[in-house]
Amino acid sequence: MRKSLEPSGGFQLSESLVHRLNLYALGATAAGVGMLACAQPAEARIIYTPAHVSIGGFQPLDLNNDGKADFYFRIRAGGTSSNGYASLAISRVSSGSGVSNKVVAPGFKAVALKAGERIGPRRLFESSAQLAGVDLHRHSGGSTYKWGGQWGNNGKGLKNRYLGLRFFVDGKIHYGWARVSVFVDGSRFSPPPLLTGYAYETTANKPIVAGAKKSQNALTGHATLGHLAAGALAISSWR
Secondary structure, eight states: OOOOOTTOOOOOOOHHHHHHHHHHHHHHHHHHHHHHHHHHOOOSSEEEEEEEEEEOOEEEEEEOOSSSOOOEEEEEEESSSEEEEEEEEEOBBBBBBOBBBEEEEEGBOOOOOOTTTESSSOOEESEEEEEEEEEEEEEEEEEEEEEEEETTTTGGGGGEEEEEEEEETTTTTEEEEEEEOOOETTTTTSOOOOOEEEEEEEEEOOETTOOSOOOOOHHHHHHHHHOOOOOOOOHHOOO
């Protein structure tokens, strides 16, 4: 019969050895969590493109940088000897599948969203909208003009606000934003309106926050795992 290696009176580990084994197990767990954090699969993410583009008569906007314009900006001006106008607008480019890209614009007036505002299916979208416009009237006493549109801001212009955008990628809806500044000098756009960045959410039908450059969900998940690993190692070191 095989004899047991354990003494008949039982065998107990010393407190110091138990303490060391616990620390070893804790460190191994932390290492495993750290590896798991690094190995997390790529989930939903936001792709941001910085820009510094002056908007002239016609300026395309390719949100996902696939070489195909999704929207275009246009400045139009005209009139007669007594009346004139100028207008900055954004319009969709058809996806070719019977559906259209659109911009957040109740009443065909583009909303000047602030950073942090949500862009998603509950918004009212239109296929084209005016950001700003001015009507000019010339008369014997000189001329008068009136600015309209949120970016016109009653003749003050508006900096670093966001257009809420909905467009299609492979037949699926995606949401994005474009940051635009409009400068007004009297009755004209001067200097030219400026596009300073744009972004979109890679997950279909998922809302995006105006100004967001990184997915909050992905950051939260990875940070949590990383903090667990760092916290476990910190406890081990402290002990």
